[in-house]
Amino acid sequence: MSKIRRGVKQRTSRTLITGILVIFVFSIIxxxxxxxxxxxxxxxxxxxxxxxxxxxFFWQHVMGKENxxxxxxxxxxxxxxxxxxxxxxxxxxxxxxxxxxxxVKVLKINNITANATNILSGEYPIARYLYFFTKGxxxxxxxxxxxxxxxxxxxAVVQEEGFVPLPTSNPYNATGKHLSGTLTVSGSTTVxxxxxxxxxxxxxxxxxxxxxVSSTGSGAGITAVGQGTVEIGMSSxxxxxxESNLDLVKYTIASDGIAIIVNTQNTYVESxxxxxxxxxxxxxxTNWNELQ
Amino acid sequence: xxxxxxxxxxxHKENGMKGLKEKSIKTILFLSAISAVIVIFxxxxxxxxxxYSIFGTxxxxxxxxxxxxxxxxxxxxxxAFSLIxxxxxxxxxxxxxxxxLSLGGAIFISEIATPRMRAIIKPAIELLAGIPSVVYGFFxxxxxxxxxxxxxxxxSGESWLAxxxxxxxxxxxxxxxxAEDALSSVPREYKEGSLALGAxxxxxxxxxxxxxxxxxITAAVILGIGRAIxxxxxxxxxxxxxxxxxxPMPITNIFAPLKTLxxxxxxxxxxxATGSNHYHALFGLALLLLVITLVVNxxxxxxxxxxxxxxxxxxxxxxxxxxxxxxxxxxxxxxxMGIIIIWxxxxxxxxxxxxxxxxxxxAVYYLMKKISAKTMQYIAFSMxxxxxxLVIIILCIILSYIIVNGAGAIITPGFLTEGISNLGRSGGxxxxxxxxxxxxxxxxxxxxxxxxxxxxxxxxxxxEGKITKIIRTGADLLNGTPSIVFGLFGFAFFVLYLKxxxxxxxxxxxxxxxxxxxxxxxxxxxxxxxxxxLREGSLALGAxxxxxxxxxxxxxAAPGVLTGAILGIGRAAGETAPIMFTAVVFSSFIPQxxxxxxxxxxxxxxxxxxxxxxxxxxxxxxxxxLLLLVIGIYLIAILLRNRYRKTMKW
Numbered sequence: 001m002s003k004i005r006r007g008v009k010q011r012t013s014r015t016l017i018t019g020i021l022v023i024f025v026f027s028i029i030x031x032x033x034x035x036x037x038x039x040x041x042x043x044x045x046x047x048x049x050x051x052x053x054x055x056x057f058f059w060q061h062v063m064g065k066e067n068x069x070x071x072x073x074x075x076x077x078x079x080x081x082x083x084x085x086x087x088x089x090x091x092x093x094x095x096x097x098x099x100x101x102x103x104v105k106v107l108k109i110n111n112i113t114a115n116a117t118n119i120l121s122g123e124y125p126i127a128r129y130l131y132f133f134t135k136g137x138x139x140x141x142x143x144x145x146x147x148x149x150x151x152x153x154x155x156a157v158v159q160e161e162g163f164v165p166l167p168t169s170n171p172y173n174a175t176g177k178h179l180s181g182t183l184t185v186s187g188s189t190t191v192x193x194x195x196x197x198x199x200x201x202x203x204x205x206x207x208x209x210x211x212x213v214s215s216t217g218s219g220a221g222i223t224a225v226g227q228g229t230v231e232i233g234m235s236s237x238x239x240x241x242x243e244s245n246l247d248l249v250k251y252t253i254a255s256d257g258i259a260i261i262v263n264t265q266n267t268y269v270e271s272x273x274x275x276x277x278x279x280x281x282x283x284x285x286t287n288w289n290e291l292q
Numbered sequence: 293x294x295x296x297x298x299x300x301x302x303x304h305k306e307n308g309m310k311g312l313k314e315k316s317i318k319t320i321l322f323l324s325a326i327s328a329v330i331v332i333f334x335x336x337x338x339x340x341x342x343x344y345s346i347f348g349t350x351x352x353x354x355x356x357x358x359x360x361x362x363x364x365x366x367x368x369x370x371x372a373f374s375l376i377x378x379x380x381x382x383x384x385x386x387x388x389x390x391x392x393l394s395l396g397g398a399i400f401i402s403e404i405a406t407p408r409m410r411a412i413i414k415p416a417i418e419l420l421a422g423i424p425s426v427v428y429g430f431f432x433x434x435x436x437x438x439x440x441x442x443x444x445x446x447x448s449g450e451s452w453l454a455x456x457x458x459x460x461x462x463x464x465x466x467x468x469x470x471a472e473d474a475l476s477s478v479p480r481e482y483k484e485g486s487l488a489l490g491a492x493x494x495x496x497x498x499x500x501x502x503x504x505x506x507x508x509i510t511a512a513v514i515l516g517i518g519r520a521i522x523x524x525x526x527x528x529x530x531x532x533x534x535x536x537x538x539x540p541m542p543i544t545n546i547f548a549p550l551k552t553l554x555x556x557x558x559x560x561x562x563x564x565a566t567g568s569n570h571y572h573a574l575f576g577l578a579l580l581l582l583v584i585t586l587v588v589n590x591x592x593x594x595x596x597x598x599x600x601x602x603x604x605x606x607x608x609x610x611x612x613x614x615x616x617x618x619x620x621x622x623x624x625x626x627x628x629m630g631i632i633i634i635w636x637x638x639x640x641x642x643x644x645x646x647x648x649x650x651x652x653x654x655a656v657y658y659l660m661k662k663i664s665a666k667t668m669q670y671i672a673f674s675m676x677x678x679x680x681x682l683v684i685i686i687l688c689i690i691l692s693y694i695i696v697n698g699a700g701a702i703i704t705p706g707f708l709t710e711g712i713s714n715l716g717r718s719g720g721x722x723x724x725x726x727x728x729x730x731x732x733x734x735x736x737x738x739x740x741x742x743x744x745x746x747x748x749x750x751x752x753x754x755x756e757g758k759i760t761k762i763i764r765t766g767a768d769l770l771n772g773t774p775s776i777v778f779g780l781f782g783f784a785f786f787v788l789y790l791k792x793x794x795x796x797x798x799x800x801x802x803x804x805x806x807x808x809x810x811x812x813x814x815x816x817x818x819x820x821x822x823x824x825x826l827r828e829g830s831l832a833l834g835a836x837x838x839x840x841x842x843x844x845x846x847x848x849a850a851p852g853v854l855t856g857a858i859l860g861i862g863r864a865a866g867e868t869a870p871i872m873f874t875a876v877v878f879s880s881f882i883p884q885x886x887x888x889x890x891x892x893x894x895x896x897x898x899x900x901x902x903x904x905x906x907x908x909x910x911x912x913x914x915x916x917x918l919l920l921l922v923i924g925i926y927l928i929a930i931l932l933r934n935r936y937r938k939t940m941k942w
C-alpha cells in the first residue's frame with residue numbers, strides 16, 4: 001500500500017515539475033519577443049482628446065491642420081499629460097504653461113524659452129488667449145466679475161497662477177457698488193484656477209454675493225452658458241461654427257503659452273524647432289536618438 | 293326585507309370602495325412595473341434621436357467599417373471599426389485571463405472547499421464585485437502600467453494588456469458566482485452515481501458536473517463579457533487611447549495601445565460642442581455599444597432560460613447527430629482551431645519557437661494520457677487551488693496598496709471633514725462624501741418604490757404571460773446597459789432636453805434607473821420565498837389582495853427587499869460614468885438644492901488620479917474611503933441576506 005502511494009507521489013512530483021517547466025519555457029518564449037533591446041529611447045507621443053480646446057489650438061498652429069500620428073495617446077486634461085510625462089521616460093506632451101513645474105523638463109521652441117516675457121512679446125510661437133463667454137452682453141454681477149478679472153487685481157491672480165496677463169489693465173473700482181445673489185461659472189479646466197482664485201478676492205468685496213466655479217471642460221462650459229444654466233462659461237478656445245448661433249459675447253481675460261514637456265530623464269534634446277515638433281507629432285520621428 | 297336591501301347596498305358600496313382602492317393600487321403597481329420598459333425604451337429613443345443623424349452624415353457603412361476616428365479633423369472622419377475592434381480585443385484578452393481563473397474558483401468553491409472555507413470565500417468573492425471600477429482604474433494607472441512598462445521594457449505600459457488584465461480581474465467575481473450557482477445546482481444523484489461507479493472526484497467533476505452545468509457556465513461567461521464590454525472608467529484610465537483608434541500591428545501585439553467604444557465616449561463627451569456632428573457621432577457610438585451589449589445579454593438570458601426549462605422538464609430529448617458525423621465535425625473543428633493557434637504563434641514568435649511550442653504541446657498531451665487518474669486529480673486540484681490562490685493574491689495586492697497608501701491620508705485631521713483645497717492636493721474630501729450621500733439617497737428614494745412596486749406587480753398580480761415577459765426582458769436589458777450609456781442618456785434627456793443642467797436631481801434619477809433592475813430582481817426573489825399557503829390563509833380570512841400583500845407578504849420579505857436596496861446603494865455609490873455628464877463637477881461646494889451640481893467620491897478620485905499631479909496621498913485616501921464605503925455597504929447586504937436565510941424557516 002505505502003509502496004503504491006510512494007510511487008504515485010513520485011510520479012506526481014515528476015509530472016508537476018515537468019508541467020511547471022513547460023509553462024516556464026512557454027512564457028519565456030512568448031515574452032522573449034517583447035524583451036528585445038531597444039536602441040535609443042522610443043518616443044511616446046501624448047496629446048489631449050479631440051474635444052479639447054488646447055488640442056484644437058495645437059493642431060491648427062503646430063500641425064498646420066495635418067493629422068497626428070496614429071499612436072498619439074489621449075489624455076483628457078493638462079494634468080493627465082503632465083502625470084504621464086513624469087511617469088514615462090520617452091514621453092513628450094503639451095500643456096498650458098501654468099501646469100509646468102520642476103517635475104518635468106520644458107523644451108525650448110526655436111531656441112526660445114516658454115515664459116511670460118517671450119509670450120507677451122510674441123516671440124514664443126505657441127500661445128493663445130483664454131476667454132469668458134456670457135449670453136448676450138454681461139450685466140450686473142456678471143459684468144462686475146469680468147471687469148474685476150480684467151483689472152489690475154484680477155490680472156495679478158492671472159500672473160500668480162502661472163498665466164500671462166493682458167498687456168494693459170486698470171485698477172478695479174468697487175466704491176458705491178452693491179452686489180448680491182449668486183453667480184455660477186463653469187467650463188475649461190485650464191481657466192478654472194483663475195476663476196476659482198479670483199472669486200475669493202471678489203467675494204470679499206461683496207459679502208452678499210456667492211460665486212460657484214466648476215471645471216467641466218470648454219465645450220461643456222460653452223453649452224451651459226448657451227443654455228443659460230450658468231452665467232459665465234470659461235473656455236480655452238474660441239467659438240466653433242456650430243456654436244456661433246448661441247448668441248455669446250466673448251471677453252479675453254489672459255493669454256497662455258503652451259509648453260512642450262518631456263521627462264526629466266530625457267537627455268537627448270533641449271530645444272526643438274517647430275518643424276521637428278510637427279514631425280514628432282506626425283510620427284515621422286519615432287526615437288529620441290534621431291534628434292541628437 | 294328593507295333592512296337586507298340596505299345592508300346589501302352598504303356591502304355593495306363597501307365592496308365598491310374596496311374594489312376601487314384595489315384597482316387603483318393595481319394600476320399604480322402596473323405603472324411602476326412598466327417603468328423599466330419605459331426607461332429602456334426612452335434610452336433607445338434618445339440615443340437614436342441624437343445619434344441617427346451621423347449615419348446620414350457619415351454613411352452607415354462608413355461609420356461601421358471606417359478604421360479612422362477623427363471627428364475634429366478637416367474633413368472629419370467617423371470610422372468606428374477600430375474602436376469596435378479595440379473593445380473586442382480588450383474583452384477577449386480579459387476573458388482569456390478571467391475564464392480559467394473564475395472557473396477554477398467556481399469549481400473550488402462548489403466541489404473542493406470545506407464548508408468553512410466556502411463560508412469565507414464565497415461572500416469574499418461577492419464583496420469583490422462591489423469594488424468600484426474607478427478604484428481598479430486608479431490602481432491600474434499607478435501600479436499596473438508602471439510595472440508592465442519596466443518589467444517588459446516597453447516605452448509605455450498603457451496598453452491592451454493592461455486593460456485586459458484589469459478587466460479580467462473585474463470580471464472574475466461575476467463569472468465565479470454565476471458559474472458556482474450553476475455547478476451547485478447540479479443534482480446530487482449525478483455526482484453520487486459517478487462516484488459510485490468508481491470515478492475519481494476529478495473525473496466526476498470533469499465528465500459529469502461541469503458538462504451538466506455547461507449552459508449555466510456559458511451564461512456566466514457571457515455575462516462577464518457583457519460587463520467587460522460596457523466597462524468604462526478602468527479601461528479609459530489604462531488602455532492608452534490612441535487618438536484615431538488603432539488596430540494593433542501585428543494583431544497579437546499585446547503592448548499596443550487601444551481605444552474602446554466606452555473610453556471614446558468617456559473622454560470626448562465632456563468637452564464636445566453640443567449639437568455638432570461630433571456630438572451626434574458620440575451618440576452613434578453609444579447606440580452601437582448598447583446594441584452590442586444588448587445582444588450579448590439577450591444571448592445570456594436565452595441560455596439561462598433554456599437552462600431553467602431543462603430543469604423543469606427533462607422529458608424532451610435533444611435530437612442528436614449520428615455519432616460518426618458528430619465525431620468528424622469535432623475533429624475538423626479541433627484541426628481548424630489548431631491551425632489558427634499555430635498561425636498566431638508563427639506570426640507572434642517566428643517559425644522556430646512556434647515549432648518548438650507545438651512539439652512541447654504534443655509531448656505534454658501524450659504525457660497527460662499516461663498519467664493515472666489519481667495523479668491527474670492531484671494535478672487538476674493543485675491547478676484549481678493555484679487559480680483561487682492567484683485571485684486572492686491579486687486582490688490582496690490591490691487592497692493592500694490602497695490601504696497602505698490611503699491610511700496616511702485618512703488619519704490626517706480634517707481629511708474627512710474639510711473642503712477641497714489646492715485642487716484636491718491638500719485639504720479634505722468632505723464635499724465629495726456629502727455629494728455621494730446626496731446622490732445615493734436620491735437614487736434609492738426614486739428606485740426603491742418603483743422597483744418594489746414592479747416586483748409586487750410581477751409576482752402577485754399577474755400570471756406569467758406576455759406582459760410579464762416584456763417587463764422582465766425590459767429589466768434584463770436595463771441591467772445589461774453599460775453605465776456610460778446611462779450617462780449619455782441622462783445628459784441628453786435631463787441635462788439638455790428637460791433643461792435641468794448639471795444637477796443633483798439629474799444624477800439621482802440617472803443612478804436610480806441604473807439600479808432599478810437590481811432592486812426589482814432581489815425584491816422578486818424575496819417575494820417568491822414567501823410560501824403560497826400564507827397568502828391563501830390570509831385571503832381565506834377575507835382580507836383583500838392588497839391587505840394580504842401589505843400585512844402578510846411584505847413583512848417577511850422585508851429583509852430581502854432591504855438587501856436589494858443596499859446592493860443598489862452600493863452600486864450607485866461606486867459608479868462614475870452615469871454621473872460624469874449629468875451631475876458632478878470637480879469643486880468644493882455643497883449643493884443647497886437639487887438643481888445644483890455636486891462633487892462625488894468616485895469622480896473626485898477619477899479627477900485626482902488622471903488630472904492633478906502631486907495629489908498621490910489624497911488619491912489613495914479617496915480610494916480608500918470609497919472602497920470602505922462601498923465594501924461596507926455590500927458587507928451589510930451580504931450579512932443581512934445570510935442571517936435572513938438562516939432565520940427564515942417555514
